[in-house]
Amino acid sequence: MSRLTVGQEEAPAKLGPGLVEVAVTYCGICATDTHNYTSGGQIPASVFGHEWTGTITRTAEDVEGLPAGTRVIASVGAACGVCAMCQAGHAEHCDLAFAEANGLAPGSPTHGAFAQSLIVTARRVMPVLDGLSDIEAALVEPTAVTFHAVRRTRQPLGAVVVVQGAGPIGLLAAQHARHAGAGQLVVIEPNAQRREAATKLGFTDVLAPGEAAQARVLEISNGLGADVLYECTGVAALLQPSAELVRRGGTLSLLGFPMTDSTVSYGDWQLRELTVIGSLAYTRDDFLGAQRAIADGSVRVADLHTATIGLGDLAAMLDELDSGKTEQAKVLLDPRR
Numbered sequence: 579m580s581r582l583t584v585g586q587e588e589a590p591a592k593l594g595p596g597l598v599e600v601a602v603t604y605c606g607i608c609a610t611d612t613h614n615y616t617s618g619g620q621i622p623a624s625v626f627g628h629e630w631t632g633t634i635t636r637t638a639e640d641v642e643g644l645p646a647g648t649r650v651i652a653s654v655g656a657a658c659g660v661c662a663m664c665q666a667g668h669a670e671h672c673d674l675a676f677a678e679a680n681g682l683a684p685g686s687p688t689h690g691a692f693a694q695s696l697i698v699t700a701r702r703v704m705p706v707l708d709g710l711s712d713i714e715a716a717l718v719e720p721t722a723v724t725f726h727a728v729r730r731t732r733q734p735l736g737a738v739v740v741v742q743g744a745g746p747i748g749l750l751a752a753q754h755a756r757h758a759g760a761g762q763l764v765v766i767e768p769n770a771q772r773r774e775a776a777t778k779l780g781f782t783d784v785l786a787p788g789e790a791a792q793a794r795v796l797e798i799s800n801g802l803g804a805d806v807l808y809e810c811t812g813v814a815a816l817l818q819p820s821a822e823l824v825r826r827g828g829t830l831s832l833l834g835f836p837m838t839d840s841t842v843s844y845g846d847w848q849l850r851e852l853t854v855i856g857s858l859a860y861t862r863d864d865f866l867g868a869q870r871a872i873a874d875g876s877v878r879v880a881d882l883h884t885a886t887i888g889l890g891d892l893a894a895m896l897d898e899l900d901s902g903k904t905e906q907a908k909v910l911l912d913p914r915r
């Protein structure tokens with residue numbers, strides 16, 4: 579039995595201050611949505627359907643610079659300047675922008691963008707860069723997640739890089755790592771279809787996990803191990819094996835979100851002086867950078883799109899994505915269908 583119901587909500591006659599109404603063009607489905615569905619709604623309602631693009635239909639009187647007809651994407655606002663983090667000089671970790679990214683900010687909508695329209699704060703939208711298609715615009719959000727991680731990792735130019743996992747996040751992280759000047763890049767992924775997707779994006783060292791992959795990393799690094807490893811699977815049991823592919827003094831960058839605790843060898847990490855970078859979501863500049871990387875062709879996102887569905891197909895698609903037996907990469911929902 580489906581755990582989803584489709585309902586109707588009356589749009590307000592007048593928008594509250596600072597709000598805009600967006601007609602949704604596409605909303606991408608991501609692992610967070612699937613987890614939320616299978617766990618029975620554990621995340622804030624507005625996060626269920628957070629990778630959206632659409633067109634402004636109405637704005638509150640006090641909103642400037644976003645006329646009706648503007649194509650926009652979901653983003654987060656700029657650092658607010660007044661929260662405790664901003665006041666302490668940590669604008670990069672603004673409490674308000676963080677709350678927006680997690681669907682907990684004041685003015686968050688009562689539902690996500692698996693809907694025909696959405697009312698959000700003007701802070702949360704960003705105009706689509708010229709030249710991006712609607713499908714590319716719908717993929718900016720996960721692109722911003724991975725852009726953020728690679729930016730935070732400060733990957734050295736020419737580095738030996740390993741990307742663990744070639745789902746949508748891994749494929750995007752690998753492209754940003756290449757764009758950021760990786761010298762050699764190995765993608766490790768057990769699923770043959772996903773390996774093929776990586777190959778299509780121009781990656782040549784694409785291997786199944788195991789001894790051959792390990793040997794290849796050692797071969798291209800003079801036996802040292804990777805300078806940087808991006809962990810994009812979220813599989814808790816892989817944290818230690820991933821760390822062991824990193825050279826002494828190298829960096830383990832965490833993107834995949836593990837749903838369970840993990841046992842790692844803390845002594846090993848300390849002994850080899852690993853740098854561990856945690857990365858979640860993004861700041862507003864990541865959305866600009868991600869859009870520019872898509873616009874200039876450095877990061878190809880449309881290739882990740884494998885299907886478009888309507889609202890009525892959402893439950894079945896979430897079941898399929900949850901089963902693990904899916905050939906889909908990025909599925910978009912078109913609520914106009």
Ligand SMILES: [Zn+2]
Nearest residue numbers: 608609610629
């Ligand atoms: Zn997502």
Ligand SMILES: [Zn+2]
Nearest residue numbers: 658661664672
């Ligand atoms: Zn702030």
